Amino acid sequence: MLTDAQVELRRAAARFARERVLPVANRLDPERAEIPDELLAALAAEGWFGIMISAEHGGLGLGVLEYSLVSEALAEAWLSVASVIGYTNGSTAVIDPPSHRDLVRRMAGGEFIPAFSLTEPDAGSDAAGITCRADRVEDGWRISGRKRWCGFARSADAIILYARTDPPSADSRSAGISAFLVPKERNSFPPGLTGRAIPKIGYFGITSWELDFDGLMLPAEALLGDEGRAFSVGMRELTTARVQTAARAVGCAQAALDAAVSYAAGRRQFGRTLTEFQAVRFRMAEMATQVAAARSLTHHAAARLDSGETAVAEAAMATLFASEMAEWVTSEALQIHGGNGYTTEHPVERYWRDARLTRIIEGTSEIQKHIISRQLLRAGT
Numbered sequence: 001m002l003t004d005a006q007v008e009l010r011r012a013a014a015r016f017a018r019e020r021v022l023p024v025a026n027r028l029d030p031e032r033a034e035i036p037d038e039l040l041a042a043l044a045a046e047g048w049f050g051i052m053i054s055a056e057h058g059g060l061g062l063g064v065l066e067y068s069l070v071s072e073a074l075a076e077a078w079l080s081v082a083s084v085i086g087y088t089n090g091s092t093a094v095i096d097p098p099s100h101r102d103l104v105r106r107m108a109g110g111e112f113i114p115a116f117s118l119t120e121p122d123a124g125s126d127a128a129g130i131t132c133r134a135d136r137v138e139d140g141w142r143i144s145g146r147k148r149w150c151g152f153a154r155s156a157d158a159i160i161l162y163a164r165t166d167p168p169s170a171d172s173r174s175a176g177i178s179a180f181l182v183p184k185e186r187n188s189f190p191p192g193l194t195g196r197a198i199p200k201i202g203y204f205g206i207t208s209w210e211l212d213f214d215g216l217m218l219p220a221e222a223l224l225g226d227e228g229r230a231f232s233v234g235m236r237e238l239t240t241a242r243v244q245t246a247a248r249a250v251g252c253a254q255a256a257l258d259a260a261v262s263y264a265a266g267r268r269q270f271g272r273t274l275t276e277f278q279a280v281r282f283r284m285a286e287m288a289t290q291v292a293a294a295r296s297l298t299h300h301a302a303a304r305l306d307s308g309e310t311a312v313a314e315a316a317m318a319t320l321f322a323s324e325m326a327e328w329v330t331s332e333a334l335q336i337h338g339g340n341g342y343t344t345e346h347p348v349e350r351y352w353r354d355a356r357l358t359r360i361i362e363g364t365s366e367i368q369k370h371i372i373s374r375q376l377l378r379a380g381t
């Protein structure tokens with residue numbers, strides 16, 4: 001049950017998404033253009049880069065549930081916009097407020113947006129297998145190696161980079177991984193770093209990059225947290241990120257369902273509207289039920305995190321269910337549009353392309369199953 005304040009927040013986010021995000025998405029997605037600066041500024045003015053950052057550090061001081069409500073509403077209009085607020089809301093375990101007061105305040109205000117770079121060409125699901133190196137030199141660190149899939153890298157104010165400062169230890173493959181803050185100007189790459197945009201099939205509001213670090217130099221203070229111990233900190237942050245992925249998937253699915261209902265009510269075949277065919281009505285009923293179930297799982301995981309409980313399995317379950325649901329619901333919504341669904345004249349194709357991604361980011365469906373089964377087996381021993 002949501003509080004009055006949460007209902008009002010959801011309403012405000014839905015209004016913002018409808019009036020400010022949707023027209024931009026409909027205009028820019030066909031051009032494969034990134035989220036424009038004006039829209040970033042509008043999100044910042046709402047305070048949504050700092051939903052979960054404490055008021056003391058310039059944020060709204062709200063919880064994972066509120067983060068999910070806003071994310072779902074934004075994803076109904078454009079998945080990319082729901083994702084961009086994750087770069088700041090999801091970074092305070094590595095850029096922690098006690099050590100980085102000023103940066104965190106700027107993140108909360110949307111003035112400082114860091115990208116996140118963990119994945120490499122040969123290390124995706126197996127994130128502990130990264131090989132990008134940070135070598136200690138006299139006055140700092142030298143970075144060499146290749147990263148893949150770093151979203152927003154060129155547009156960001158910095159990149160949170162995971163690199164090896166030591167080889168894995170005998171008892172832990174993730175030991176020896178450290179996090180660094182790579183400073184940069186928006187819309188450029190610094191000397192020692194080149195980027196190649198990866199050609200994707202959707203999620204165009206955020207460009208994804210392959211990054212080549214070729215001896216990029218960082219000052220000693222670029223190290224975030226303890227040397228060699230960043231992996232577990234990053235993984236902790238992923239639990240909240242997974243709840244947000246579930247919320248984003250629910251948003252895509254809800255948008256597709258709404259589009260299907262409205263299309264079916266207006267489309268006539270055999271002398272009747274599509275909504276007069278029971279097969280179509282029942283299909284829409286199944287879609288709505290799946291969306292509601294995914295939303296409940298998402299809110300349940302969010303509420304657990306907000307009450308301080310662990311939610312590793314619950315977050316993975318929410319992501320698994322919501323992302324698979326979103327792929328199915330958006331595909332069915334496209335089917336209800338018939339041939340018109342297979343055009344770029346209706347937004348349902350965008351919801352379908354974008355929803356597909358939610359089964360891959362923040363851990364694939366298979367990795368979510370791995371996490372859930374590991375928790376089950378732990379509980380059973």
Ligand SMILES: Cc1cc2nc3c(=O)[nH]c(=O)nc-3n(C[C@H](O)[C@H](O)[C@H](O)COP(=O)(O)OP(=O)(O)OC[C@H]3O[C@@H](n4cnc5c(N)ncnc54)[C@H](O)[C@@H]3O)c2cc1C
Nearest residue numbers: 116117118119124125149150151360361362363364366367
């Ligand atoms: C559009 C987009 C944006 C992204 N943004 C970012 C970003 O900003 N920063 C970042 O660091 N990363 C980002 N990623 C990377 C993302 O996290 C990885 O793509 C994801 O973790 C999967 O890794 P992979 O692509 O290397 O697939 P792989 O790990 O190669 O997996 C391939 C297939 O094998 C399966 N598989 C792998 N291991 C197992 C196993 N143990 N058991 C069963 N099945 C398995 C997978 O489920 C999958 O189906 C992004 C990816 C995409 C597509």
